[in-house]
Amino acid sequence: MALKPSYENVLVEKKEGIAWVTLNRPEKRNAMSPGLCFDMLEVLTELNTDPDVRVLVLTGAGDAFSAGMDLRLFFRALDDKPYERQLARDADRRWNWYKLAYFSKPTIAMVNGYCFGGAFTPLCACDFAIAADDAVFGLSEVNWGILPGGLVSKVVADFMPLRKAIYYSVTGRTFDGKEAEKIGLVSLAVPRARLKDEVTTLAKDLMTKSPEVLKATKDAIRHVRSMPVDQAYEYLEAKSESMRFRDGLNTRSRGMEEFLDKKTYRPGLQPMPGRK
């Protein structure tokens, strides 16, 4: 089944191996409505298996990444509709955590502006996050009398130092992209004018590497965090073994041959050749 020609709440543009996925409710600062969640679930399911897509970038239309859950459509309108609320919540958690965090290709959140509340989940589900240094982040749930729910408290506790996680979630104070980089919430903060170029450069760099090795590596890093040491050893051994058979580019033997025998390649000085 091919991508629908258009989605009401999401734009998809595929170009040179990169899928640019844009949350598209700029008039509501890309707040996540049930409709947006249903659209994202379909979009991610399709792009996950699209052979033309090597890297996915998630961003927002206009001056917001996303203002979080749509307080009107996702919360208030569904308060008395348990069936519809459950459908919306299922779609929400499936796209913004499970689909994204275990996406088969590398994912980059391009944080172009406001990023509030529920938007922290897809932000952290992406493998990389590059923010404009004047982007505005906020855990504003405390002002609505709700918890940073869904998975927000969990991702915040996992991705931010504890002092900062408590400080920002309990006060609801905002912070900018530079602070987000300093505390490790995003990989990098850059001037707004350079944001798209920086994301494109990273995406192109990722496309020079073996897709199977990238997927196995990102999965390994995510999974070992919650494993005891012995279990991590076992898991990583098994994963490493399986990767030797799954890597279509044969990175291991090719890389070693080029480094040890041909002396044509030094990973500290150049990317793996022949991967463009």
Ligand code: ACO
């Ligand atoms: N839910 C529903 N509607 C929203 C949301 C939201 N999270 N965020 C913005 N909107 C709507 C506004 O109600 C407004 O709608 P209207 O034109 O019908 O009045 C429209 O988007 C534009 O919002 P403004 O406030 O006018 O835009 P501005 O650029 O001045 O401010 C900002 C943007 C800072 C993002 C502000 O809208 C805001 O503080 N939003 C709330 C953010 C928030 O608290 N998110 C967490 C929600 S809880 C959760 O995610 C679990």
